[in-house]
Amino acid sequence: MRDxxxxxxxxxxxxxxxxxxxxxxxxxxxxxxxxxxxxxxxNVPANPDDVLDIPIPALAHRVLEIYWLQVRPFEGQILSQKTGAPNATIPNAARRLRAEAQVGTSRVPIDVAISRVPQAYERVIDEISLCLAGEPLRRLQRFGGSAESDPFLYDDAFLQKPSSSAKRVRGYSIELKPGVAHGLARLAGLLKPALEIMWVDDVRRMNRFLHAEVPDVAGHLFGRERAALERVREPFKDAFGPHCFYCSTHLPTGNPIDHVLPWSLVGIDGLANLVLACARCNGDKSNALPAVPIIDQLLDRDPGVLEQIASEIGWPTQRDRVVAAAVGIYRMQPAGVPTWSGYKQTTRLDIAFPPSWE
Structure with a gap:
């Protein structure tokens, strides 16, 4: 029985x-x-009652990916992510990987660093895995004032005696309990914005210079700056034509680059999730879930063309992640949910799950 x-x-x-x-x-x-x-x-299971095994190094990679953008200086200052510790373990590991990969303060995806310095990346993953096993995974299910965990997400008994060996932790996994993976995936659109609000509040509390008038802390923490995507624009125009992906209107100089699967929901910056858009469609779509035919159109683009662009500009395609995320997101949607199908247009989701994505 599910907890x-x-x-x-x-x-x-x-x-x-x-x-x-x-x-x-x-x-x-x-x-x-x-x-x-x-x-x-x-990685959402096909059966809602299935468990989901997550290797700790895989979790460490995702945690590193979150901090990858956050560790860049904000208004010339390093943001502390831990009370009284400006150089806490995980942010410090991310900064070190940035330095070794020589990516500076750019917004290039972490895949670029992995390809440049794979051994440094593995060392950082070991360090973060140890940190996760030693603290947040042990304490994540503990209510305030309680000395014991309430393991409703995963069994954490094996973590209560954390290992000091990176090799041992590398072999550990946590197993999400029956129904938990489905529940987390289904609630992503509600939980992630709530977590972001808490995160911004915590960072403001940990950094005294972040008074209420300091602008766009959330934008810095969660990677919503658009400037970094500009390098995609001209190669996409050359490959696909200077037209809006959504409405086909001719695009002017400096048009937006849009994340088809919303960045706020899955945070995938790869070329396979990016398209040229006009300002009107980009603003109207915002963080809305696109209609299924839009995803079909997105995934129908020639993978070879995307790989060629990736090679030329040093930017990953991440097509496998886009497919996996699309499968997970739409599998979790209830029938009838409105999806964005074009400027001022919505379509109710009423389909059998499209197996062609898998």
Whole structure:
């Protein structure tokens, strides 16, 4: 029997209660939960009652991916992510990987660093895996004031005696309990914005210079700056023509680059999730879930063309992740949910799941 009685909303309430009642001295719990949600979306089991095994190094990669953008200086200052510790373990590991990969403060995806310095990346993953096993995974299910965990997400008994060996932790996995992966994937659109709000509040509290008037802390933390995507624009125009992906209107200089699967939901920056858009469609779509035919159109683009662009500009395609995320997102949607199908247009989702994506 499932600990959450099969109710995704009850699962969501328990997640929020853990975060609201417990003391957060670092952003690690928030990062771990976001990573669990992202992994669940991209690996959602076909059967809602199935468990989901998550190797700790795979979770460490997703946590590193979240901090990858956050560790860049904000208004010339390094943001502390842990009370009294500006160079905490995970952010410090991300900065070190950036330095070794020589990517500076750019927004290039972490895949670029992995391809440049694979051994340094493996060392960083070992370090983060140890950190996750030693703290957030042990404490994530503990309500404030309680000395014991309430293991409703995964069994954490093996983590209560953390190993000091990276080799041992490398072999560890956590197993999400029956229904949890489905619940997290289904609630992603609600839980992730709530986690972001908590994260911004925590970072403001940990960095005294971030007074209320400091602009767009959330944009910096969660990678919503658009400037970094400009390098995609001209290669896409050369390959696909200077037209809006959604409405086919001719595009002017400086048109937007859009994430088809919303960045706020899955955070995939690869070329396979990016398209040219006009300002009107880009603004109207915003963070809405696109209609299924739009995803079909997105995935019908020639993978070879995307790979050629990736090679030329040093930017990953991440097509496998886009497919996995699309499968997870749409599998979780209830029938009849509105999806964005074009400027000022919506379409109710009423389909059998499209197996061609898999």
């Amino acid at each position: 959450n009685d099969g109710d995704p909303l009850l699962l969501g309430q328990r997640v929020v209660a853990i975060l609201e009642t417990g003391l957060r001295t670092a952003t690690y719990k928030l990062a771990t939960l976001m990573a669990l949600i992202d992994h669940s979306i991209e």
